[in-house]
Amino acid sequence: MKQFITGNEAVVLGAIEGGAEMFFGYPITPATEILEGWINTASEDKSLKYLQAEDEIASGFATIGAILAGKKAFTATAGVGNVLMQDPISMAENERLPFVGIIAQRGGPSTGTVIYSQQEVNLTALGGNGDGLRIVYSASNVAECYDLSAKIFSTAWKYNFPTFMLTDGYLGKQKITTQLNKPIRPFPARKILKEDPENPTHIRNCFGSEPEFAKVLQRNISDYKYLIDKVAESENYKVSGATDIILAHGSVASAARSAIDDLRADGVKAGLVRPITLRPLDTKAIRSQIKNAQRVYVIESAFEQFARLLVYVVPELASKMIKVFKPAVGFTPEEITTLIKTQNKHR
Amino acid sequence: MKLPDEKFGMPACFNVKSKPSLFCPGCGESMILKHLGAVIDNEKIQSKITLAIDIGCTLLSWDYYNFDIIQTHHGRSVPTAVGYKMARDKRIVIALMGDGGAYAIGLQSLLHAAFRNDPILAIVINNTEYSMTGGQMAPTSLPDEITSTSPLGKNASIFGPAFHGPELVRQIANPKAFIARSSVSNPIMMETIITKALKNQITNKSFSMVEILSICPTNWKMNAAESFEFLAKLEKVYPVGEIIKNKSDKDSKSISE
Numbered sequence: 238m239k240q241f242i243t244g245n246e247a248v249v250l251g252a253i254e255g256g257a258e259m260f261f262g263y264p265i266t267p268a269t270e271i272l273e274g275w276i277n278t279a280s281e282d283k284s285l286k287y288l289q290a291e292d293e294i295a296s297g298f299a300t301i302g303a304i305l306a307g308k309k310a311f312t313a314t315a316g317v318g319n320v321l322m323q324d325p326i327s328m329a330e331n332e333r334l335p336f337v338g339i340i341a342q343r344g345g346p347s348t349g350t351v352i353y354s355q356q357e358v359n360l361t362a363l364g365g366n367g368d369g370l371r372i373v374y375s376a377s378n379v380a381e382c383y384d385l386s387a388k389i390f391s392t393a394w395k396y397n398f399p400t401f402m403l404t405d406g407y408l409g410k411q412k413i414t415t416q417l418n419k420p421i422r423p424f425p426a427r428k429i430l431k432e433d434p435e436n437p438t439h440i441r442n443c444f445g446s447e448p449e450f451a452k453v454l455q456r457n458i459s460d461y462k463y464l465i466d467k468v469a470e471s472e473n474y475k476v477s478g479a480t481d482i483i484l485a486h487g488s489v490a491s492a493a494r495s496a497i498d499d500l501r502a503d504g505v506k507a508g509l510v511r512p513i514t515l516r517p518l519d520t521k522a523i524r525s526q527i528k529n530a531q532r533v534y535v536i537e538s539a540f541e542q543f544a545r546l547l548v549y550v551v552p553e554l555a556s557k558m559i560k561v562f563k564p565a566v567g568f569t570p571e572e573i574t575t576l577i578k579t580q581n582k583h584r
Numbered sequence: 585m586k587l588p589d590e591k592f593g594m595p596a597c598f599n600v601k602s603k604p605s606l607f608c609p610g611c612g613e614s615m616i617l618k619h620l621g622a623v624i625d626n627e628k629i630q631s632k633i634t635l636a637i638d639i640g641c642t643l644l645s646w647d648y649y650n651f652d653i654i655q656t657h658h659g660r661s662v663p664t665a666v667g668y669k670m671a672r673d674k675r676i677v678i679a680l681m682g683d684g685g686a687y688a689i690g691l692q693s694l695l696h697a698a699f700r701n702d703p704i705l706a707i708v709i710n711n712t713e714y715s716m717t718g719g720q721m722a723p724t725s726l727p728d729e730i731t732s733t734s735p736l737g738k739n740a741s742i743f744g745p746a747f748h749g750p751e752l753v754r755q756i757a758n759p760k761a762f763i764a765r766s767s768v769s770n771p772i773m774m775e776t777i778i779t780k781a782l783k784n785q786i787t788n789k790s791f792s793m794v795e796i797l798s799i800c801p802t803n804w805k806m807n808a809a810e811s812f813e814f815l816a817k818l819e820k821v822y823p824v825g826e827i828i829k830n831k832s833d834k835d836s837k838s839i840s841e
Contacts, residue, residue: 259671286670291696295663298656298693302636302667305654306675310667328657430652430668432675434631437599439647442655443639 239416244382245270245409247417248339248402249278251386252311253285256423257337259303259310260287261296263318266351267406268341271313293318297325297336304334305440307428309390313339315406317348319357319364326399327365332440333457334429335393335400339386342405342487344565352406354565355487358542361401362516368454370461372400372468373516375486376408380415385513387420395424396464403515405538407488407567464517471519472511473526475501479508481577482530484523484558486512486543488567489536495570500577507577515543520550527554532580536561536568595621597630602647610808612768612798613641613709617648619771620678620707623778624649629676629786634668636661638681638690640716642709645680659690662697665704673703676785683710683724683795687749694753698793701758703785706793707778708749711800712818719803723747726821731803750795750827760790764826767797769815773824797822 242250248271252260260279262272272289279285290296296312303310314322319340329336342357344350363369372392376382385402393400430438444450475497476482483493490511500507510526512518527533535558537543544562548555559580561568594603598621607614624630633651637643638661646655656664661679669677686694686708694706713731714720721731724747727740734743754763762784766774774796781792797818799811806814 259667261667288666288670290663291692294660295666295693295696298660298663299667299670301656302654302664302669303671304667305664306668306671308671310671324657325660328660430634430654432631432634432652432672434597434650437650438652439599440654441646442657443643443646 239414241412241414242379243270243410243412244379244404245341246274247379247383248313248386248404248409249274250417251383251420252390253278254420254423255387255390256309256426257311257390258285258308261290261299261303261310261312262314263290263293263296265315265318267343267409268313268315268318268339270409271339271341293321294324297322300336301325301329301334304336305429307426309337309394309426311337311339311390313341315341316343316345316357319360323360323364326371327367328442329399330365330367330370331442333397335397337389337393338399338401340401340403341409342403350565352410353538353567354405355489355538356542356564357403358515358539358546361403362546368458369516370398370457371516372396372398372514373403374401374513375403375515377487377490377511378415379408379411379413380417382408383417384420387423391421391424392468394426396460396468398461398464403487405488468514469517469519470513471522472513473522474509474511476508476510476526479506480531481505481507481534481581482527482532483507483509483534483536483573484512484527484547485509485536486515489538492568492570493536493573496573496577499570499574503578505577505581515546518546518550523547524551527551527557532559533557534559534561534577536573538563538565538567540564594618595625597621597624597649597651599647599650605648606644607641608802610799610801610811611641612711612800615768615771616709616774616796616798617645619775620778621649623775623782627779627782629782632674632676634672634675634677636665636668636677636679638685640682640685640714642680642682642685643716659685659688659693661685662690662693662704662706666697666702669702669704676782677704679704679706681706681708682715683708683712683749684714684722687723687747694793695756698753698757698761698791701761701791703789703791705781705785708793708795709798710749710795710822711798713800713803715800715803719800724749726818746821748822750793751830753793754827754829757791760784760788762790762792762826765795765797765822765824767815767819767824768799769812769819770824795822797824
């Protein structure tokens with residue numbers, strides 16, 4: 238069905254399609270419309286519950302409380318709210334809980350700016366005081382806000398790792414007419430606290446010794462490795478025969494896609510590899526696509542955040558990539574077109 | 585007060601496998617957990633209880649009972665319990681924490697849970713210091729009390745006087761909230777107060793908070809007799825019983841009207 242809709246509205250609709258039942262949040266730009274949108278929907282559908290909590294720490298822990306009861310609960314936050322949210326997210330990571338969060342990225346560090354950046358990649362993927370056993374998707378347009386918002390609940394409840402969708406304020410606040418596809422059938426939730434006194438559930442957050450905890454973490458790491466091939470996703474756009482490959486995610490990937498249409502029309506063989514999951518990355522696909530390219534660009538609205546994740550799994554990128562890092566600001570298709578044409582002339 | 589189960593001398597809802605517990609000899613918290621267990625036995629609500637615990641010494645109770653327990657993080661048992669209760673309103677939900685978790689790092693959540701009248705029971709163990717980390721000064725430390733971070737005695741002019749948590753919470757809590765203080769020196773009263781607090785959650789669907797004054801012989805560096813002497817001193821600063829709203833609140837009410 239086609240709808241005239243904002244990205245943040247699409248997030249709420251998608252979450253409900255994914256089976257979301259409860260929302261906990263605290264207002265912060267540019268994620269606020271998700272809280273408002275959920276409350277508007279919940280005022281018509283009494284099966285949906287919510288709490289505007291006293292801060293992001295409380296909204297995160299209350300989300301965990303509801304998840305323990307077997308509800309598909311989630312939160313949405315941004316910027317410094319995401320910083321506070323690392324407290325509950327770390328616990329969810331430790332206790333293997335299917336925590337779900339929408340991260341509407343804004344500029345940082347600290348209060349920074351309020352609408353746009355891609356600077357919450359590090360924090361969302363690797364934040365907290367653990368090893369970053371989390372799953373992170375990055376939405377690149379309004380339709381994908383809807384698709385992925387539904388999908389992250391299934392990923393979280395299937396694999397029991399905190400799961401996130403990155404957006405940004407440009408994406409959340411733009412209102413466009415777009416096709417919303419029927420999402421995948423949701424993976425069901427289940428009670429985590431089983432309410433059985435004969436066989437009580439005791440969930441630990443603190444362990445008695447380093448060797449005991451090491452065993453738990455080794456098991457978690459092995460579970461995480463198992464899901465990589467099943468969860469990692471990327472999209473290729475006009476990569477066939479491409480001499481110039483752009484690696485970009487989110488809103489920047491959308492700009493790159495437009496740029497590639499223009500470049501191809503002008504005879505420049507450019508293509509896009511767009512990771513849909515930033516953690517884990519679709520390493521095999523990325524590696525095979527960049528292998529034959531003459532030039533590889535890593536373009537992001539941050540300084541070395543997406544690039545660092547890439548280089549760890551595709552080390553050859555470190556020397557090969559042309560770095561285009563602009564923290565806090567976005568990219569137009571025109572500037573990407575100009576950049577790639579200039580690089581082509583130089584060679 | 586119900587007599588302990590004959591099999592092992594403890595409440596029937598205890599998880600036998602978790603005993604002996606890791607609490608220090610003479611710890612007040614193990615006494616509190618025993619009486620909480622006795623109340624749960626007496627009220628026959630074991631199958632309905634969900635317990636959320638903070639860290640601090642409270643973390644040692646993660647498998648203490650035969651009902652679901654979620655071990656959280658410092659100051660975070662209250663918001664976790666709030667979210668759980670919203671999702672499962674038929675469950676009887678208890679959040680258990682120390683005075684540091686309740687009145688320092690987790691105060692914001694405690695106040696707002698009371699303000700919203702979230703139907704959970706918050707049990708706060710007040711032994712005037714951070715015990716798990718080795719006896720540091722807490723908001724509840726008495727003026728001149730010696731702790732590892734107030735080695736010359738708590739300077740009340742810098743760090744504030746003794747922190748009266750229940751009295752503070754009472755001022756903003758919903759009128760239906762039940763807020764009281766008890767002490768390990770009087771187990772019968774402790775059980776009566778916990779019972780009343782749980783019934784307030786079950787029948788009135790309202791917030792309850794019980795602070796329990798407790799002893800920490802290890803960090804207080806006191807023997808049993810000295811510990812109970814210091815507890816008696818605490819009871820003079822922190823009066824036990826139901827906490828009633830401060831009358832001066834009438835003035836602010838008239839302003840808002």
